[in-house]
Amino acid sequence: SQTIHQWPATLVQPVGSPLSLECTVEGTSNPNLYWYRQAAGRGLQLLFYSVGIGQISSEVPQNLSASRPQDRQFILSSKKLLLSDSGFYLCAWSVLVWQGTNNSPLHFGNGTRLTVT
Amino acid sequence: GQNIDQPTEMTATEGAIVQINCTYQTSGFNGLFWYQQHAGEAPTFLSYNVLDGLEEKGRFSSFLSRSKGYSYLLLKELQMKDSASYLCAVRLASGGYQKVTFGTGTKLQVIP
Numbered sequence: 001s002q003t004i005h006q007w008p009a010t011l012v013q014p015v016g017s018p019l020s021l022e023c024t025v026e027g028t029s030n031p032n033l034y035w036y037r038q039a040a041g042r043g044l045q046l047l048f049y050s051v052g053i054g055q056i057s058s059e060v061p062q063n064l065s066a067s068r069p070q071d072r073q074f075i076l077s078s079k080k081l082l083l084s085d086s087g088f089y090l091c092a093w094s095v096l097v098w099q100g101t102n103n104s105p106l107h108f109g110n111g112t113r114l115t116v117t
Numbered sequence: 118g119q120n121i122d123q124p125t126e127m128t129a130t131e132g133a134i135v136q137i138n139c140t141y142q143t144s145g146f147n148g149l150f151w152y153q154q155h156a157g158e159a160p161t162f163l164s165y166n167v168l169d170g171l172e173e174k175g176r177f178s179s180f181l182s183r184s185k186g187y188s189y190l191l192l193k194e195l196q197m198k199d200s201a202s203y204l205c206a207v208r209l210a211s212g213g214y215q216k217v218t219f220g221t222g223t224k225l226q227v228i229p
Contacts, residue, residue: 043204043220043222044160044204044206044219045219046216049216051215094215105162105165106160106162106206106217108161111159
């Protein structure tokens, strides 16, 4: 069966410090990978998605970046955190789906709660 | 671009039925999902619609009308544990690329 691992679970970082959140998927090959952020009491904002190694699409211009060095590894980074980067960061995967009726939902990791102080 | 709208909050009584609506305006539509998210936790998958009509899964059902850009999630026999946020999400596809965009969610409170 497929599993997704995301770490750390919680993180407190000072403004201006770097960030690295890691996500790995097991039990599947060539997944679509996603990073979402959820601010307190808000909806999920899509940050990045990737359909393959080295292929990253950015949805929101900001001081965050993403990389996919291996097929099942997705990393979210920042060189200098802002207060506004605080939030609940969620990694997710899905099967690569072409047009059709195939049910391929997103499967989420447990999330990382980031507080920038 | 995409626009997904849901009511912000709803309240319903234990044992009752509640319908949570979602409307969307998108291009390249390739399916609509409903997720449940309890406070402080990751969302969990509830249902998926890509064709018009009703999909039933136990106490939960989801409906889709692509021509109207409209979906709803129906929860029957409400239980206290159903208190959570319900997220509508639309999948957009172009070739092998796909992305999933979420609405802001509907916070449902079930009261005794």
